[in-house]
Amino acid sequence: MSISIALKNWAKRIKRDGVTLWFAGKHPQTPWYAKALGIFVVAYALSPIDLVPDFIPVLGYVDDVLLLPALIWLAVRMLPPDVLLECRAQADEWMRTQGAKPSSRWGALLIMAVWVALGAALWFWLKRYL
Template sequence: MKFSDNLKAWARRIKRDGVTLWFAGKNPRTPWYAKALGVFVVAYALSPIDLIPDFIPVLGYLDDVLLLPVLIWLAIRLLPPGVLAECRSQAEEWMQANGARPSSRAGAILVVSLWVGSGVAAWLWFKPHP
């Protein structure tokens, strides 16, 4: 198997596991801590806005290539095996039926809030004090 095939398979699994977390967030058997992390990861992953914009050289893609897969892996590890299997099955069915990933307004709001909060904090930090 070629490197590009391995990379495509890995990307497909990451995408599937992101959708899996979406379904796990709705599952009543998902523990609260897994739900909390899963909701955060899904909101960020499905947000149309990145925390670090992609046009910033190198750093722009770090969240997509490193941060997001690590967070998805961690959230998946927190799911009980039965819930994981059920939600992965739902995710695969949903992806075959719909093709595209869902989107999240909450994720966009979260990212915009982080940027605004960071801007306000920086302004307060650097503004001249009388």
């Protein structure tokens, strides 16, 4: 198997597991800590706004290439096996019928809130020292 095929398969699994977490967040048997991390990861993954904007050289893609897959992997590992199987089946069906991942306005709002909080913290810090 070539490297490009392996990377495409890996990217498809990451995308599917992101949608899996979306379904797991609604599943009643998902533990609260897995729901909390899963909801955060899904909100971030489905948000049209990145925490680190892509136009920033190198750092802009670090979240897409390293941070997001690592968080998805961790959140999926927290799910009970039966919930994981059920939610993966739902995710596969969703991706087969819808052809795209869902989007999240709440995710965009979450990322915007993080940026506003960071900006306010920086402003208060600079105000104190200047």
